[in-house]
Amino acid sequence: MNPARLPGAPFVQYRGDELFVEEVPVGDLAREHGTPLFVYSRAAMLAALAAYQRGFTGRKAKICYAMKANSSLAILQVFARAGCGFDIVSGGELERVLAAGASGGDIIFSGVGKSRREMRRALEVGIHCFNVESEAELEVLSEVAVELGTRAPVSLRVNPDVNPLTHPYISTGLKGNKFGIAHKNALRAYQRAAALPGLRVVGIDCHIGSQITQVSPYLDAMDRVMDLVTQIEAAGIPIAHIDFGGGLGIVYNEEQPPAADALWQRLLQRLDARGFGDRQLMIEPGRSLVGNAGLCVSEVLYLKPGEQKNFCIIDAAMNDLPRPAMYEAFHQIVPLQRRIAQSAVYDVVGPVCESGDWIGRERTLSVQPGDLLAVLSAGAYCMSMASNYNARGRAAEVLVDGAQVHLVREREDDADLLRKEHLLP
Numbered sequence: 001m002n003p004a005r006l007p008g009a010p011f012v013q014y015r016g017d018e019l020f021v022e023e024v025p026v027g028d029l030a031r032e033h034g035t036p037l038f039v040y041s042r043a044a045m046l047a048a049l050a051a052y053q054r055g056f057t058g059r060k061a062k063i064c065y066a067m068k069a070n071s072s073l074a075i076l077q078v079f080a081r082a083g084c085g086f087d088i089v090s091g092g093e094l095e096r097v098l099a100a101g102a103s104g105g106d107i108i109f110s111g112v113g114k115s116r117r118e119m120r121r122a123l124e125v126g127i128h129c130f131n132v133e134s135e136a137e138l139e140v141l142s143e144v145a146v147e148l149g150t151r152a153p154v155s156l157r158v159n160p161d162v163n164p165l166t167h168p169y170i171s172t173g174l175k176g177n178k179f180g181i182a183h184k185n186a187l188r189a190y191q192r193a194a195a196l197p198g199l200r201v202v203g204i205d206c207h208i209g210s211q212i213t214q215v216s217p218y219l220d221a222m223d224r225v226m227d228l229v230t231q232i233e234a235a236g237i238p239i240a241h242i243d244f245g246g247g248l249g250i251v252y253n254e255e256q257p258p259a260a261d262a263l264w265q266r267l268l269q270r271l272d273a274r275g276f277g278d279r280q281l282m283i284e285p286g287r288s289l290v291g292n293a294g295l296c297v298s299e300v301l302y303l304k305p306g307e308q309k310n311f312c313i314i315d316a317a318m319n320d321l322p323r324p325a326m327y328e329a330f331h332q333i334v335p336l337q338r339r340i341a342q343s344a345v346y347d348v349v350g351p352v353c354e355s356g357d358w359i360g361r362e363r364t365l366s367v368q369p370g371d372l373l374a375v376l377s378a379g380a381y382c383m384s385m386a387s388n389y390n391a392r393g394r395a396a397e398v399l400v401d402g403a404q405v406h407l408v409r410e411r412e413d414d415a416d417l418l419r420k421e422h423l424l425p
C-alpha cells in the first residue's frame with residue numbers, strides 16, 4: 001500500500017503496512033505504555049530547527065522556542081541542548097525551562113498579564129528581556145526592578161494591526177486583539193520606558209498570530225516595525241534587537257506553508273533592502289518546531305452506527321487533543337496497521353461528555369474495536385493545552401530517538417488527580 005510517507009509527518013512512515021516513528025513501530029509503544037500516548041520524534045524537531053538555522057546563516061539571530069506550544073521537559077531539553085533560547089509567558093514556564101537546563105540569559109518573557117511575583121523571579125534569574133505589552137505594565141515592571149535595585153531589560157511588543165490571514169482565535173496582531181501596544185502609541189510608550197528609572201530599553205517585538213501560511217502578513221508587519229524603529233531611534237532611543245515573533249504554520253491537511261528557511265530568505269531580503277539586515281534578530285517559533293514532530297496514539301473503543309452518522313469512539317478526547325473542539329482544527333487520523341478491509345465514514349469522537357468532543361469528522365476508516373489510530377501533527381498545542389476534564393488523567397509521552405525510546409512523562413493516574421485536594425472536616 002502507498003504512500004509510505006504522510007504529509008506533515010516527517011519521520012513518520014509506513015514500513016509495509018505498519019506505522020513507524022523513526023526506527024520504532026508505533027504499535028509497540030502503545031502496547032508497552034498504553035493509550036492515549038503522545039509520541040515525539042527528536043529528529044523531526046531538530047530538522048525543523050535546522051531549517052530556521054539555515055535561514056539565518058551568517059546573521060546575528062537568536063531562535064527562542066515559544067514553549068507554550070509544548071512545554072514537556074524533555075522537549076525543552078532537546079532545544080536547550082541545540083542552543084535555542086526560549087519565549088515564556090508565565091512563572092510556571094520559567095521554572096520548567098530552568099529545570100530543563102536553560103539559563104536566564106536565554107529567556108524572553110512575553111504575555112499581557114505578568115504578575116509582580118513573576119517579574120521579580122525573572123529579574124532574579126537575569127532573563128534576557130521582558131516583552132512588555134502595555135504602558136501600565138511598564139510602570140509596574142519599573143517599580144519591581146527599582147525595589148530589587150536593578151533595571152529591567154525591556155522590549156515593547158507592538159501591535160502592527162496586520163491581518164495574519166489565519167483563524168480568528170489565533171490572530172494576535174489586529175487592533176481588536178488584546179496583545180501588544182497599538183502601533184500609533186508605540187513611540188509614546190518607548191519615551192515613557194526610556195524615562196522610567198527601573199527600565200532599560202533593549203528591543204522591539206511583534207507577533208501577529210499563529211498557523212500563518214503566507215509570507216505577505218510577515219512582510220507587512222516587518223515594514224511597520226521598521227518604520228517604528230526609525231522613529232524611535234530618531235527620538236534618541238537605540239533599539240538593540242528586533243524580535244519578529246513566531247507564527248509560521250505547519251501541515252495539518254493541505255496547507256502549504258513556506259519552509260522556515262525560504263520564509264526567512266524573503267524576510268531578510270526585505271530587511272537588507274531597508275538597511276536593517278545587520279541588526280540582532282530574535283524570533284519566537286513554537287508550532288513550527290514541534291507540531292509535525294508529534295502524534296497521539298489512541299485505541300478504538302467502540303463503533304457506534306447512528307441514524308445520521310457512524311461514530312468511532314476512541315480513548316483520546318478533547319482533554320488530550322483540544323484543538324478540534326476549540327478551533328474546529330483538522331488533524332489527520334491514520335491506522336497504526338493498514339489493512340484492506342471494508343471502510344466506512346465515521347466521526348471520530350472521545351469519551352468526554354460534550355458534543356464538542358470530536359477529534360475528526362467524516363473520516364473514511366477501516367477499523368474495528370481494539371485497533372490503534374494515530375492523530376497526526378499533535379506535537380504543538382495538544383499536550384500543553386491538555387486538561388483533566390471529566391477527571392481524566394493526562395496522557396503519557398515518549399520521545400523516540402532513532403531506535404531508542406524514552407518515556408518522558410508518565411500517565412497521570414487517579415492518585416495524581418486527587419493529590420492537591422482536601423476534604424471538608
Ligand SMILES: Cc1ncc(COP(=O)(O)O)c(C=O)c1O
Pocket residue numbers: 066069087110111172207209210211245246247248284285286287288
Ligand atoms: C508572544 C508569542 N510568541 C510566539 C508564539 C508562538 O507562535 P507559534 O506557535 O504560532 O509559532 C506565540 C503564540 O502564538 C505568542 O503568543
Ligand SMILES: N[C@@H](CCCC[NH3+])C(=O)O
Pocket residue numbers: 068170172210211323327380381
Ligand atoms: N493554541 C493555538 C495557538 C495559540 C498560539 C498562542 N498565541 C492552536 O492550537 O492553534
